[in-house]
Amino acid sequence: MWRIKRAVLMDLLEAARNAYPDEFFALLGGNKREKIIDEIIVVPAEYGRTSTLIKTWLVPFDSRIAGSAHSHPGNYNFPSSADISSFAQFGELHIIMAHPYNLNSTRAFNVKGKGEKVEVVE
Ligand SMILES: [Zn+2]
Incomplete structure (x- = not known):
């Protein structure tokens, strides 16, 4: 099971709230072997209301x-077909935060778009 540092998740939710009504996008950094996410990697992107163009x-x-x-x-906090087709280029774990951007409105998915359990750790 993947784990994510609570501070990282809280920063992501805050960034999503700040970007609203536009989309927010970032990459997740961590240790893939130990399956832990411990940092946010901000990438250049054009944020839009319905999609985000990431300058890959x-x-x-x-x-x-x-x-x-x-x-x-x-x-709606499930991946779109466009989301799923972009997941593979960014790694294994994909988090979608829906409005109003709290833990209950957030889900995680694997590269194929299937729900993935993530443990929040300190
Ligand atoms: Zn999406």
């Missing part, structure tokens, strides 16, 4: 990149 050619190669996180301005 500007994403650094970083062996700590383990996944992605993005927000949905609505309350």
Whole structure:
């Protein structure tokens, strides 16, 4: 099971709230072997109300990149087909935060878009 540091998750939720009504997108950094997410990697992106264009050619190669996180301005917190097709280029674990951006409106998915349990750790 993947784990995520509470401070990282709280920062993601705050960034999603700040970006609202636009989408927020970031990469997740951590230790893939130990399956722990411990940092946010902000990448250049154009944020929009319905989609976020990530400039993938500007994403650094970083062996700590383990996944992605993005927000949905609505309350639907499942990946779109576009989300699922983009997951593979960003790693294994993908977090979707829906409005109003709290723990209950947040879900995690694997690279195929299937629900994934994540433990929040200190
Ligand atoms: Zn999405």
